[in-house]
Amino acid sequence: MLPYQTISEAASALGRNLTLAETMWFNYSASKSDYVLYCHNILFLFFIFSVVPLPLVFIEVLRWAGFDRYKIQPKVRLSLHDMLNCYKDVMWMFFSVVGPLQLISYPSIQLIGIRTGLPLPSGWEMISQLVVYFLVEDYTNYWIHRFLHNKWGYDKIHRVHHEYTAPIGFAAPYAHWAEILILGIPSFLGPAMAPGHMITFWSWIALRQIEAIETHSGYDFPWTPTKYIPFYGGAEYHDYHHYVGGQSQSNFASVFTYCDYIYGTDKGYRYQKKILKKLKEDTNGVQNGGSYNVSTVDLKSD
Ligand SMILES: [Zn+2]
Ligand SMILES: [Zn+2]
Numbered sequence: 001m002l003p004y005q006t007i008s009e010a011a012s013a014l015g016r017n018l019t020l021a022e023t024m025w026f027n028y029s030a031s032k033s034d035y036v037l038y039c040h041n042i043l044f045l046f047f048i049f050s051v052v053p054l055p056l057v058f059i060e061v062l063r064w065a066g067f068d069r070y071k072i073q074p075k076v077r078l079s080l081h082d083m084l085n086c087y088k089d090v091m092w093m094f095f096s097v098v099g100p101l102q103l104i105s106y107p108s109i110q111l112i113g114i115r116t117g118l119p120l121p122s123g124w125e126m127i128s129q130l131v132v133y134f135l136v137e138d139y140t141n142y143w144i145h146r147f148l149h150n151k152w153g154y155d156k157i158h159r160v161h162h163e164y165t166a167p168i169g170f171a172a173p174y175a176h177w178a179e180i181l182i183l184g185i186p187s188f189l190g191p192a193m194a195p196g197h198m199i200t201f202w203s204w205i206a207l208r209q210i211e212a213i214e215t216h217s218g219y220d221f222p223w224t225p226t227k228y229i230p231f232y233g234g235a236e237y238h239d240y241h242h243y244v245g246g247q248s249q250s251n252f253a254s255v256f257t258y259c260d261y262i263y264g265t266d267k268g269y270r271y272q273k274k275i276l277k278k279l280k281e282d283t284n285g286v287q288n289g290g291s292y293n294v295s296t297v298d299l300k301s302d
Contacts, residue, residue, distance in 0.1 A: 002026060002029060002030045002116070002117055002118065003117065004026075004030070004118075007023060007026055010022075010026055010118055013118075014118060014119060018118070019120070021120055022118055022119060022120050025118070025120055025199070026118065029116060034106075034109075034110075034116050034198075035106050037116055037198050038102075038106050038109050038114075038198065038201075039102060039103065039106075040202060041102055041201075041202065041205050042094075042098070042099050042102045042103075044202060044205060044206050045094060045098060045102075045205070045209060046091070046094060048206060048209045048210060048213075049087075049090060049091075049094070049170070049172075049173065049209065049213070050087075050091075052169065052209075052210055052213050053087075053168070053169030053170045053172075053213055053217075056168065056169040056213075056217050056218070056219065057080070057083055057168075057169070057170075059219065060077070060078060060083065060168065060218070061079075061080045061083075067219065070219045070220055070221050070222070071218060071219055072166070072218055072219065072220050072235060072236055072239045073165075073166040073218065073239065073243060076165070076166035076218075078166075078168055083168055083170055086164075086168065086170040086171050086174055087170045089174060090170060090171075090173050090174055093173065093174075093175075093177065093180060094173075096177075097177045097180050097181070098173075098180060101180075101181065101184060105184075105188075108188060108192075109201075112188070112191055112192045112195045113195040114191065114195055114196065114197070114198055114201050115195075115196075115197055115198065116197070116198045120197060120199065121196055121197045121199070121200055125196065125200075126196070126197075126199070126200045126203065129190075129191075129194050129196045129200050129204075130200065130203060130204055130207065132190050132193065132194045133190030133191060133194070133204045133208075134190070134207075134208075134255055134256075135190075135256075136186070136189050136190040136193060137186040137187055137189065137190055137208065137254070137255070138253055138254055138255040138256050138259065139259060140185070140186035140189055141183060141186045141253070141254040141255075142252050142253045142254070142259040142260070142263075144182060144183065144185075144186065145158075145252045145253075145254065146252045146265070148179065148182075149246070149248065149249070149252070154246050156176075156178075157176045157178050157179050157182075158175075158176070158179060159176075159246065160174070160175050160176040160179070161174060161175040161176070161179060162242060162245050162246055164216075164242060165242055165243055165245055166218055166239070166242065166243065167216035167217075167218055167238070167239060167242045168216065168217070168218050169213045169214075169216055169217050169218075171216050172209070172212040172213045172215070172216040173209075173212065187204075187205070187208065190204070191204065211226070211255060212254070214226060214234070214235060215233065215234060215235050215237070215238040215239075215254070215255075216235070216238065216239075216242075217235050218235065218239065219235060220234065220235045220236040220239075221235075231256040231257050231258045232255065232256060232257070233251070233253060233254075233255060233256060233257050237251055237257060237269070238251060238254075240269050240272065244268070248268075249265060249268065250265055250266055250267065250268040250269045251265070251266060251269050252265055
């Protein structure tokens with residue numbers, strides 16, 4: 001809740017007129033408690049996971065010809081019924097685990113020092129904090145994910161996320177409830193290290209979820225803007241991890257590729273890419289459609 005009653009009060013406290021964005025923020029947030037603002041995340045999550053994967057569902061079900069060539073595992077096709085079942089499971093998980101977790105985790109946000117007042121952060125401040133959040137989350141997630149691939153972690157927890165050997169957008173948060181809770185920790189570490197404004201925090205949660213939907217989309221679109229982000233893994237990178245499944249020792253990172261490179265856990269993936277490239281050359285440009293034809297490469301090379 002803002003400590004000003006009117007816009008002119010806020011302007012005199014800042015020593016300048018409010019920008020358009022600040023005026024909009026004032027009008028929206030002045031009478032709302034910080035707790036209510038924080039809980040907006042729940043609505044954003046429900047909205048993002050309901051809407052963002054929809055184009056992928058249409059592409060998968062309607063089999064629009066132009067998109068088939070971008071399907072990473074073209075032999076695997078899910079029906080509308082399968083995808084809606086996945087959506088139902090994910091929504092139940094949100095309702096029973098993620099939502100309540102958000103409702104009770106507000107004290108951690110207070111402790112971290114996420115602010116809701118004015119002035120709003122500059123674009124530069126927001127972008128630099130978001131970069132830190134992504135890097136911290138990626139590094140921490142890498143080690144937790146790698147740990148979950150030991151026998152106990154996989155059998156008891158992580159196996160659920162790997163039920164989709166050819167992932168779909170709706171399956172991005174499809175996981176055991178314990179995995180949802182554990183992976184909440186890396187999401188909070190970045191904001192704890194570089195606390196920012198509530199708008200930056202909202203943006204972080206939203207962008208991270210959209211990124212997860214993209215990496216689980218099952219399609220490798222060449223025009224996606226994320227192709228321009230240095231060291232970004234993307235759909236094909238994570239799809240390979242799902243394809244190999246429980247015994248995978250490759251591609252643990254959630255966002256970038258540098259952790260797998262540094263710690264040597266991308267050897268199987270790189271070897272497989274090399275083999276596919278060679279096959280393509282040998283068949284004189286005949287398309288392999290990006291399918292994983294060499295199914296045991298990951299196991300042999302690690
Ligand atoms: Zn995994
Ligand atoms: Zn995954």
